Structures are given as C-alpha cells and as structure tokens.
C-alpha cells in the first residue's frame with residue numbers, strides 16, 4: 001500500500017481538486033483506493049457527495065485504525081472509499097501535541113489499511129504543523145501543487161528546506177504546476193525557471209480551467225462531466241505519471 005499526501009503550506013492551490021481527481025483515476029485504474037479528507041472544511045468529501053458522521057470523533061482519530069473503520073464510506077465509484085472530514089478535525093494539531101510519539105501516529109494508524117487498500121490519498125489542510133509532520137512521515141509521496149508565481153517559489157523553497165532539516169527517510173516531494181495560465185508570461189517564465197532549478201516537478205501541468213471550478217456544481221470529478229476537456233486530460237496524464245512513480 002502506498003500513501004500520497006496532497007499537501008501545500010498554502011491554501012487555494014488545488015490540493016483538493018487534485019486529491020479528488022487523482023483518487024478517481026487511481027480507483028478507475030483498478031487500485032483499491034481510500035481518500036482521507038483531513039481538511040475540516042470537508043471539500044473533497046463534498047465533491048464525492050459523502051457526508052461526515054454527526055459524532056465529534058476527531059479525538060479518536062489517532063488512537064487506532066479501528067476507530068477510522070466505522071467512518072469509511074463508499075463513493076459512487078468502484079474501488080473508491082472515503083473517510084470524510086469532520087469539523088472536529090480542526091483540533092488535530094493540539095490533539096497531536098499532547099500525544100507520545102506523535103510524529104509516527106498517523107503512519108502507524110494507516111498501516112492498518114494495508115490489507116484492504118492499495119493506495120491511500122490524504123487531502124491535507126494548508127499549514128505546517130504537528131499534523132503536517134506526521135503526514136510527511138506517513139507518506140511515500142508528498143504531492144505539492146504549485147501555482148507558477150514568484151511567491152510560490154519562496155514557499156516551495158521553504159518546504160524543501162524543512163524537508164532537508166528533518167531528513168524524512170522514505171518520503172519524496174513531488175510537485176506539479178497547478179492553475180497554469182500559459183498566456184501569462186510570468187507563469188511561463190516561472191515554470192521554465194523552477195523546472196530547471198528543481199528536479200521534483202512532474203511533466204504534466206494542470207491548466208487554469210472553469211471545468212475544474214465546476215466540480216462544485218456537479219459534485220463529481222472532472223471526468224464525469226467534462227470527459228474530453230483539456231483539464232480532464234491533464235489530470236488523467238498527471239495520474240499516469242504518479243502511477244509510474246508508485247510502481248517504481
């Protein structure tokens with residue numbers, strides 16, 4: 001079983017759009033996939049029409065994987081299950097700060113899913129925190145969407161530095177350009193520059209597209225309502241690149 005975290009310190013960069021579409025393509029390719037929505041705002045749960053339970057169960061999340069089992073919901077798609085976010089997940093950071101061996105908690109809990117799933121995708125909230133550290137340790141790939149602007153490069157550099165400092169042994173940072181507007185010269189120049197400076201970028205870029213915004217209206221991955229559109233083809237290509245990485 002592999003674990004992919006869609007992560008960025010920044011909000012609004014496409015983590016949720018990516019989690020939803022990648023989870024969809026992974027499941028479609030035959031991998032038993034579990035999407036865990038760690039962002040208390042619950043956007044990826046919403047896109048898959050899955051409602052959280054009414055119980056405030058966040059406190060039990062890091063105890064044992066059995067606590068999570070009850071909250072697994074089937075999606076409308078074969079091979080794809082979801083653990084929806086709950087508002088109580090907003091307390092994860094203070095919850096973790098009170099736990100022993102907090103950094104490895106999430107990793108230990110996810111191990112429980114090894115038998116039943118090939119792939120776990122974590123849709124992460126934006127921040128750098130105890131929760132993010134436990135996410136980094138639990139993941140094989142930290143997948144970072146980057147909007148190609150000057151400020152994004154600074155944030156990206158900070159993340160790489162953080163990883164260097166902490167030496168996470170098995171985790172790889174992999175990134176891709178998100179919300180790309182190729183008519184903008186700043187986007188073009190940043191993509192060229194960053195692709196040369198960092199060897200962490202996938203080839204596929206995700207265009208800025210109204211079809212991705214429409215996921216909220218349709219409450220579905222892009223393939224369901226915009227099959228032949230560039231945004232959908234881009235996510236399908238992005239998945240193919242990621243699939244190669246997790247096989248190797």
Ligand SMILES: Nc1ncnc2c1ncn2[C@@H]1O[C@H](COP(=O)(O)OP(=O)(O)O)[C@@H](O)[C@H]1O
Nearest residue numbers: 011012013014015016017179207208209212213
């Ligand atoms: N490639 C894209 N093109 C246009 N809009 C996008 C794209 N990706 C995401 N969005 C929109 O931008 C907003 C933030 O995206 P989201 O995936 O929720 O980001 P995050 O999870 O990083 O906060 C949402 O309204 C979403 O519909």
Ligand SMILES: [Mg+2]
Nearest residue numbers: 015016039043
């Ligand atoms: Mg999100």
